[in-house]
Each structure stands twice: as structure tokens, then as C-alpha cells.
Amino acid sequence: MGELLRREGLYSTDLARIQRKVKEGALQHLAQRPGRSKKTVSEEEYDVLKRELQEKERVMAEMAVELAILRKKTNGGSWER
16 A cells, blocks of 8 residues: 555545545535535635545556555465465
């Protein structure tokens, strides 16, 4: 995991911060009552948030691939003995 984070220029604290932000956002969304007006953001802020989300999704997809490879190597290695 550390190698993948370094390759992407991220630190484990970045990953923890992202997870915390996602959790906070989910809790805020769940706390909203139905029918309440939604907060609007400027088009510029929307574009920035959209790019950030796309980058995070890209990194998470790469991490998922790396994890699958590591799991396969680990599981495959135990069968070869």
C-alpha cells in the first residue's frame, strides 16, 4: 500500500483524510431531511470538486488492482509450496 501511495504522490495521512471526508459527507447527506433545499455551488467549485473526485476514483481503482495483484501473489505463493 505504501509503495502505491508513494507512486501516486500521496501519503497515508492523505488516504485517512479522504476517508474521513467521505464519511463526513455521507453523514451530512444522511442527516438532511427529505424536501430540504440542496446547497448550490458555483460552476467553478463544481468543476474543481468533479476533478478531485475523478482523480480519487482513478487512484482507488489503481489501488484495487494493486491489491488484487498482491492477493493473487500471496495466495498463489502459498499453493506453490
